[in-house]
Amino acid sequence: GENVEQHPSTLSVQEGDSAVIKCTYSDSASNYFPWYKQELGKRPQLIIDIRSNVGEKKDQRIAVTLNKTAKHFSLHITETQPEDSAVYFCAAKGPNTGNQFYFGTGTSLTVIP
Amino acid sequence: DAGITQSPRHKVTETGTPVTLRCHQTENHRYMYWYRQDPGHGLRLIHYSYGVKDTDKGEVSDGYSVSRSKTEDFLLTLESATSSQTSVYFCAINADRGLTEAFFGQGTRLTVV
Numbered sequence: 001g002e003n004v005e006q007h008p009s010t011l012s013v014q015e016g017d018s019a020v021i022k023c024t025y026s027d028s029a030s031n032y033f034p035w036y037k038q039e040l041g042k043r044p045q046l047i048i049d050i051r052s053n054v055g056e057k058k059d060q061r062i063a064v065t066l067n068k069t070a071k072h073f074s075l076h077i078t079e080t081q082p083e084d085s086a087v088y089f090c091a092a093k094g095p096n097t098g099n100q101f102y103f104g105t106g107t108s109l110t111v112i113p
Numbered sequence: 114d115a116g117i118t119q120s121p122r123h124k125v126t127e128t129g130t131p132v133t134l135r136c137h138q139t140e141n142h143r144y145m146y147w148y149r150q151d152p153g154h155g156l157r158l159i160h161y162s163y164g165v166k167d168t169d170k171g172e173v174s175d176g177y178s179v180s181r182s183k184t185e186d187f188l189l190t191l192e193s194a195t196s197s198q199t200s201v202y203f204c205a206i207n208a209d210r211g212l213t214e215a216f217f218g219q220g221t222r223l224t225v226v
Contacts, residue, residue, distance in 0.1 A: 006155075032212040043203065043217040044156070051212050089155060091215075099144055099163065099207065100171070101215050105155035 002027040004092050006104025013080050014112050021107045023090035024072040030094030033073050034101070035064060038087045047088075048075070080111045116140050119204050119218035126225055132191040134221050136204030138184075144207040145187040146171075146215065147179065149200040156203065162187055194225045 003026040013019050025033075031052035036044035050057045050064045050073065057064050061080075066073040077084055090104040116139030126132050136145060146161040148171075158171030160179040168179050176198060178190045191198055204218040 009153075034214045036217075043219050045217070046214045049212075049214055093212075098169070100158060100161060101146070101205075101207075103148075103156040105153065 002030055002092055002094070002097050002102040004090060004102045004104045006090050006107060008107060009105065010108045012110045012112060015080060015082060017080055019077045019080055019084070019109055021075045021088055021090070022072060023074070023104050025092040026071065027092070027094055027096050028071060029096045030092040032093045033064070033066060034091050035075050036089040036091065038089065044089055082111050082113050085109055085111045117204065117206050117216055117218045119221050121221060122219065123222045124224070126194050126223070128195060128225055129193050132194050132223065134189045134202055134223070136187045136189070136218055138206050140206060140208070141184060142206040142208045145181065146205040147187065147189045148203045148205065149173065150203060151200050159189065196225050199223060199225045
């Protein structure tokens with residue numbers, strides 16, 4: 001089955017700096033890669049996703065890049081703010097996963113004011 | 114937010130007792146999932162359903178069973194609760210096999226004493 005690895009597990013940045021979280025996947029057929037943000041005590045919520053037919057997608061301060069050859073994708077947050085502090089999860093899904101989502105183990109991001 | 118609710122939100126139970134968690138959706142989505150979330154492990158799939166009475170195991174299914182008698186309800190049962198099943202449980206739904214995200218319920222915090 002698919003295997004998703006996520007790094008780093010914890011990340012601290014100064015407010016205004018950028019944060020980057022990286023994920024790798026094992027199944028080259030996977031074609032959908034969502035990113036979720038989970039605030040303390042809340043449910044995971046989608047913040048951005050990318051499909052395998054594009055290499056990059058942006059939404060204001062958030063961007064995701066995908067390298068299909070290397071089988072890795074990354075989340076980029078620019079101009080970080082304290083409200084960006086949360087746990088972020090990457091995931092992968094594809095035709096070989098039986099419609100299952102395979103999640104990374106999460107990155108705890110702390111933005112220091 | 115997608116129409117998905119979990120009940121109960123919190124539960125404390127004793128070792129050896131059966132426990133049932135309920136996930137209810139109003140979106141008429143075909144796919145439903147149960148995950149458990151533990152520190153350092155991210156979101157791990159317990160069981161999922163791809164239709165009424167159609168279910169399959171995930172990576173951590175031992176000690177758990179599920180049932181889906183109606184499109185809108187997906188039940189997770191711990192046959193005989195153990196302390197290792199103390200966790201936060203999330204239900205999620207997904208519309209189809211396409212390139213779309215999963216929506217999560219609010220979570221159930223289960224403590225087995």
